[in-house]
Amino acid sequence: MRFHSRKWVKPEDLNANGTLFGGRVLSWIDEEAVIYAIIQLENKRVVTKYMSEINFMSSAVEGDIVELGIEVVKFGKSSLTLNCEVRNKMTLETILTVDNIILVNLDENGKPAPHGKTKIEYVEERLADKEN
Structure with missing residues (x-):
């Protein structure tokens, strides 16, 4: 699994118990998954x-650094399925996992559209292909 981003747990990220609020981390996961899908599918219209x-x-508690890992499970016709792990950067202790996050590629009318992708592509590879 590749860990793509890190978050610093701040006071506004905490619940009444003084620990990381679940809703906050789910928001981080959703944003990370959508960004990952946008890059993979080369389309900004992904939900x-x-x-x-x-x-x-x-x-996690205030001051902890957490990192979000994303991994592709499969490419569908108009979808991309990912899994996610959030862990403490310093201890590498897993905070949470999500087995399946399904994102859908949309056309300009907001309808599901085939994306034509079948494997993970890295930006460096795309840039190299354009140079050749």
Whole structure:
């Protein structure tokens, strides 16, 4: 799994118990997944369709650095399925996992559209292809 971004847990990210608010981390996951899908599918019109069971395994407190990892599960005709792990950057302890996040590629009218992708592509590879 590749960890793409990090977040610093600040006071506004905490719940009444003084630990990382679940809704905040889910927002971070959704944003990270959509950004990942936009880059992979080369289309800024991508929406989250489904997020499977979320397994909270530990927590984080103010001052912790957490990182979000994304991995492709499969490419569908108009969708991309990912899984996610959020972990503490310093201890590498898993905070939560999400097995399936399904994102859908949309056309200019907001309807699901085939994306034609079948494998992970890296920006460096796309740039190299354009140079050749």
